[in-house]
Amino acid sequence: MTGPAGAGGCHHPAVESPSEVPVSTTLPSTPESPETGTARVKRGMAEQLKGGVIMDVVTPEQAKIAEDAGAVAVMALERVPADIRKDGGVARMSDPDMIEGIIGAVSIPVMAKSRIGHFVEAQVLQSLGVDYIDESEVLTPADEVNHSDKWSFTTPFVCGATNLGEALRRIAEGAAMIRSKGEAGTGNVVEAVRHLRQIKNEIARLRGYDNHELYAAAKELRAPYELVKEVAELGKLPVVLFSAGGVATPADAALMRQLGAEGVFVGSGIFKSGDPAKRAAAIVKATTFYDDPKIIADASRNLGEAMVGINCDTLPEAERYANRGW
């Protein structure tokens, strides 16, 4: 049996019952003297990213292009997911020199990826001063049973999820932000749509449950009862929910926003296309005006070639990143 299951699995004070105000970041008590690394500070950082686009970059030059285009943050990693698929081998945390180069190149937040369960990579990333750590299934997992204990860090974490139970298990472990996984490096948005719809549908279903039913729901979801109850009351996750994996066009980004994502991650979709700077700026515009087809149409004109892409139903099971994480 893997992952924290059943009621009472989560004792951290940060996930106590919310106030009556439906703002998920309302957490109790303010310290008299300054305190870093609190749940409110970690989750609040993600709130500032909402409505924005976070772009994968592998060099300081790409980071500059992303910032110029209006990205709210960049994600430093060794290779973009499309190249990880193409090259094969083991994908790891990016080189610290590269990460520091990217931190020095831009004024927006810099995120970086660690392998699932590789808490030493995460410790290194925290020591380098990255603003958010992505415990990412796109990299080769280091632990196939346990994820990192994210409460033990002052740096906040974002984690992937394909459904509500998985999202809540990550939050119970200390994730301060969730992204639906999609299927990174394919340029195919179908899995991103599936995962986001799944999470939203399961939240909607919880809204209709009474107190008696929430205990069984927690058991089915394999998630802590307190978190299940909080989601039922809020009608949303207690942390920010972005979409990721397969977004390649402005219309893709707007689609994910209309389906309820609070922002999008774009990886290979930008730097594996014909004109990265132009496409990046177009995706930023479409993410802000996600409900305005005229603006999305304008943003979609003359972008050059999109990445070629892979059809997800031709992917062997072993090459599906969404299956990683437990």
Add this chain to the structure above:
Amino acid sequence: MSSSPPTIGVLALQGDVREHLVALAEADALARPVRRPEELAEVDGLVLPGGESTTISKLATLFGVMEPLRDRIRDGLPVYGTCAGMIMLADKILDGRDDQDTFGGIDMIVRRNAFGRQNESFETAVEVEGVEGGPVEGVFIRAPWVESTGSGVATLARLDDGTVVAVRQGNLLATSFHPELTGDHRVHRYFVDMVRAAG
């Protein structure tokens, strides 16, 4: 205080818009998101939310909000900026991008990311002049601070070490921290009162 509630917009190009909409509604304003020049024309006051100031600045220019908002600020529109919003209200910024534009209006110099990176983000109690009922919950996230102010600017809050984290000049209000991330809406109520008084 029997007048009808003022209409207050939240600039919704990017950032924690929803939290401000909730806080304003709790403070008895009609709150609505603003992304276009014609929506800006319909509000009695405006909140500039937390977010990424580089992104907000770029989108404001691209979608024609920059100049109309500068005009309305000159005409006395009440505006409240939190964090990125404080940066957007500063006449001058330090550690910004070379091409980064602000709406301006407050005669101050603001330093971006002044406290450090996310690891240095913190929360602490802050006493704000004019806000009754004890200190507010100050949540500082990659926050800016006010480096210096002109003579027309009132300092409303300082940290223990003297760092200026809230200011007001006429109808313009700015805080380094995020009251919208707490359940305490007294700062928003203070702003709603500013909007009523200006109306």
